[in-house]
Amino acid sequence: MNCLVVDDSRVVRKAARRLLEGFGFAVREAEDGAQALAACREALPDFVLLDWNMPVMDGLSFLRAARAEHGAERPVVMLCTTENTQEKILQALEAGAQEYVMKPFDAEILGGKLTQLGLLRDAA
Template sequence: MGTGEDGAATCMVVDDSRVVRKAARRMLEKHGFTVTEAGDGAEALAACRASLPRAVLLDWNMPVMDGLQFLRAARAEFGPDQPVVVLCTTEAGMARIVEALEAGAQEYVMKPFNEAILRDKFIQAGLLRDDAA
């Protein structure tokens, strides 16, 4: 579960911004992930039911179904550990971050992010090896 036919780790990028999805896809593909995309939480949940990815890079603020609603639905349906969720947000408030972690996110990353920040968060979430260690 969570790896493609070639053994590569799979990650779904869920964001209502096509630009953000494409940028995150490029960053993740550099690190060997097979990447799929979804524009909102409802689309992502349907995609997870069809093929559960190893990881989800999840935007918080989206139409239809936001990131927290997706996260709670995914945890109820797939359990506490799959997929590994890195919540991506502009929400800097500690209370919001705690809310996301309590809802089942393994990590969070602040927007805007770059490749180094994303890589570090994926290492912390256990999705990438730290080759420098």
């Protein structure tokens, strides 16, 4: 299973990569939505872990552009952010995110979300 981790923080990308590789994903990284869109055009990942607040192109702009180009189902997108208001969560889901995870997250939280999405059989 291929994954793209999109975050402007190198530390967050590395931490997410370590967790996802532990779950058996092949991971690529992007620093912003524009890089992520280019990466998706190159090779569409199965799953995108997407930060909301980034320079150049934010997560929501990337999500809308990716959905317009690739459709509503692929890639599976989990928004990963500190934005936690009901309004923001609804905005993300309406833009096409399938799931939402709050920062900071750990292997148990991420594994549970991936299992809910059907991307992992068992996170344990």
